[in-house]
Amino acid sequence: MIVLTIDQRGSTYADDRVPEVLAELADLTRGRDGVVVRFERTVGDEVQGILAPGRAGAQLAVDLTLHLLRDQGWSVGIGVGQVEGPLPAVSREARGFAFYRARDAVERAKTRGRGTSVAVEGPPPGAGDLVTAESVTAESVTAEPVTAEPGETSSEPSRPDLAAEVEALLRLLAAIRARRTPQGWEVADTLASLADKPGRQRIVAQSLHVSEQAVSQRVRAALWQEEEAVRPVVVRLLAELSGSVGPEPAEPAVRSTTKKRAKS
Structure with a gap:
């Protein structure tokens, strides 16, 4: 699952904007796939929602995150991992690894500057490669361990840290958007x-009553084409991190567990 925890920046000295952002999130998610538990206020000036693993949830997470960062009034933490089932009606009653990671992420995001205050946390690289009882054979138990000779390096490729990659690309996109002029946003929004x-x-030129050359200049200055090229990459990586890049199940697959719940 993908959990988004959103915290209002500077709320101690500002009006409560949670009702406003909840209305925006409801409008942006209406009719779209990927929402598992809708966004609600959790505590104070914090908002949280649960999105599905895979492409639909990842696409929605990226779109919502960039929308919130454009406002520059929110810190966004994205946590990826298991969520304990059965799922409740509101996210504040749910528990699981994804929530702990989203909490860590939003706390890190608060330390970032306005417009780039986003962080992503997920399972550590290679965490999915756990050894199960069924995978342990007599041969694997008795086989001699393979070690590299002195001076040699292992040919086993290191696992990418997908959470760090998603975070880096989101921050890059956010930085590009934070430097976009009002004229650039006018063209970008219309496109x-x-x-x-x-x-x-x-x-766009006809709509804004400017020349096509002026539109082209604004597009280049706004780095709009570069943003459009990078966004699908971020979605793909986040979908992979959340555990599925293929067809999504009819209902989110939430594993029920009897393990002792982790302490927050």
């Missing part, structure tokens, strides 16, 4: 509202 087909910039 985003149109279908991806030839002639979009001409339509």
